[in-house]
Amino acid sequence: MASARQVALQLLQRVQRDDSYVNLLLPTLLRQSSLDEADRGLVQELAYGALRWQLQYDSFIDILAGGKAIEPDIRLILRLGMHQLLRMRIPSHAAINESVEQVKEIQPRAAGFANAILRNADRRGYDQLLKDATEGKSRLEYLSIVYSHPQWVISVLSDALELDGKSDIEALLSSNNETPQINLAALTDSASKKLTALGLKKSPVSPIGFIAAGNPEPLLDADIRVQDQGSQLVALAMLELSDRSGVFLDMCSGPGGKSAVLLSGLSPQAKLVCFEPAPHRAKLVAQAVGDDGRVSIVTRMGQEAEKNSYDAVLLDAPCTGLGSLRRKPESRWRKQPSQLRDLNRIQNELLLAGLDALKSGGVLLYSTCSPVISETNTQIFDALQSRPDCDLVDIKPILSKISPTLKLNESRKTIQLWTNIHQTDCMFLAAIRKN
Numbered sequence: 001m002a003s004a005r006q007v008a009l010q011l012l013q014r015v016q017r018d019d020s021y022v023n024l025l026l027p028t029l030l031r032q033s034s035l036d037e038a039d040r041g042l043v044q045e046l047a048y049g050a051l052r053w054q055l056q057y058d059s060f061i062d063i064l065a066g067g068k069a070i071e072p073d074i075r076l077i078l079r080l081g082m083h084q085l086l087r088m089r090i091p092s093h094a095a096i097n098e099s100v101e102q103v104k105e106i107q108p109r110a111a112g113f114a115n116a117i118l119r120n121a122d123r124r125g126y127d128q129l130l131k132d133a134t135e136g137k138s139r140l141e142y143l144s145i146v147y148s149h150p151q152w153v154i155s156v157l158s159d160a161l162e163l164d165g166k167s168d169i170e171a172l173l174s175s176n177n178e179t180p181q182i183n184l185a186a187l188t189d190s191a192s193k194k195l196t197a198l199g200l201k202k203s204p205v206s207p208i209g210f211i212a213a214g215n216p217e218p219l220l221d222a223d224i225r226v227q228d229q230g231s232q233l234v235a236l237a238m239l240e241l242s243d244r245s246g247v248f249l250d251m252c253s254g255p256g257g258k259s260a261v262l263l264s265g266l267s268p269q270a271k272l273v274c275f276e277p278a279p280h281r282a283k284l285v286a287q288a289v290g291d292d293g294r295v296s297i298v299t300r301m302g303q304e305a306e307k308n309s310y311d312a313v314l315l316d317a318p319c320t321g322l323g324s325l326r327r328k329p330e331s332r333w334r335k336q337p338s339q340l341r342d343l344n345r346i347q348n349e350l351l352l353a354g355l356d357a358l359k360s361g362g363v364l365l366y367s368t369c370s371p372v373i374s375e376t377n378t379q380i381f382d383a384l385q386s387r388p389d390c391d392l393v394d395i396k397p398i399l400s401k402i403s404p405t406l407k408l409n410e411s412r413k414t415i416q417l418w419t420n421i422h423q424t425d426c427m428f429l430a431a432i433r434k435n
Helices: 004-018 022-032 037-052 054-065 072-087 092-106 108-134 139-147 151-163 169-176 189-197 229-241 257-265 279-289 337-357 377-386 396-402
Strands: 182-186 209-212 224-226 247-250 271-275 295-298 310-316 358-368 390-393 428-434
Touching (some): 004 022, 004 072, 004 092, 037 054, 037 072, 054 108, 054 139, 092 108, 139 169, 151 169, 182 189, 182 257, 189 224, 229 310, 229 396, 247 257, 257 271, 257 310, 271 279, 279 295, 310 337, 337 358, 337 377, 377 390
Parallel strands (some): 310 358
Antiparallel strands (some): 182 209, 182 224, 358 428
């Protein structure tokens, strides 16, 4: 039977080798294991912790290794060992011995090397390691090591904060390294009553949201889903912006979470068309919305939407995902600034196609789980410049109606949520109405 540490290592290997997403792969590996609840929690903390703090742990490891090359799998084990030593209540001897045993299974010759690295890390302690790793570094390099984010990510997040009249980049970076609460969306009144009766805490942000403690799987059914509070707000805002009996288009619907919330609020006469070009993601949309005659799922690119056909369009655009780093810590290492150009082009194509797809008087809601300026404000500005028949809608009153306690920037018509302020992913929302 695989131990918690072995499952955590398998998870990291798959993330590194196959570009798997940790939040999607983790439940699968846990179901395949026979671990109890405590060990399942240990797997999650080990894997997420090693991923979040990867850059910092690599800085420590490289100092202690004295420039010696390290095999990728050995480095993964060392990161797991560092996390146990520096951020978990695991006795040092257990953290070191278990890590060395894992190394022996993969590369016995490296066991002594791994033992020395981890014992030296334990002797020096976190404060000294961090001091050694940041000595003589620039401000940006310092923040990168202390908060374990790539330098370019810190730069674009800082720019987005500044545009929104904020400056506390360290609070945002710190919030990206926290373990997020498990947010549930209750899609029906009966689902809400069920969760209330079970004693779950209501979300302070979303009127359909609840906060789960521990493993949420026993709670989940067709009407109860795991979904970030910010994502819930996007779908709820779309419902408030338009006639609920109209024809709706979800342009980039996979994996279907927002489609499910939309469907739960539409009238019996409404129609919801879900575009999703990837067949496997289209299947996830079908699972999310269930067997409902109001829904059509079309395996098609959003750019192919029929013109002048929809009363409301939700465009949750593909993006860097830099607003959801709490939940997807591997994203900070996978994304590169060179990817922005292609993403920005696709976002612009989708946005213009979405505006074309609107009937006169229809409304489009553009959202991203990224605060990066070129993916958010720039996209809206450029689209409005090229479409004089469209106007930006002030979406603040809509969000304030849905979530009265939400603290919003009163000087802008668009919405930028922040993890460290709103306890959501960093969702961006902008509404455009076609005259």
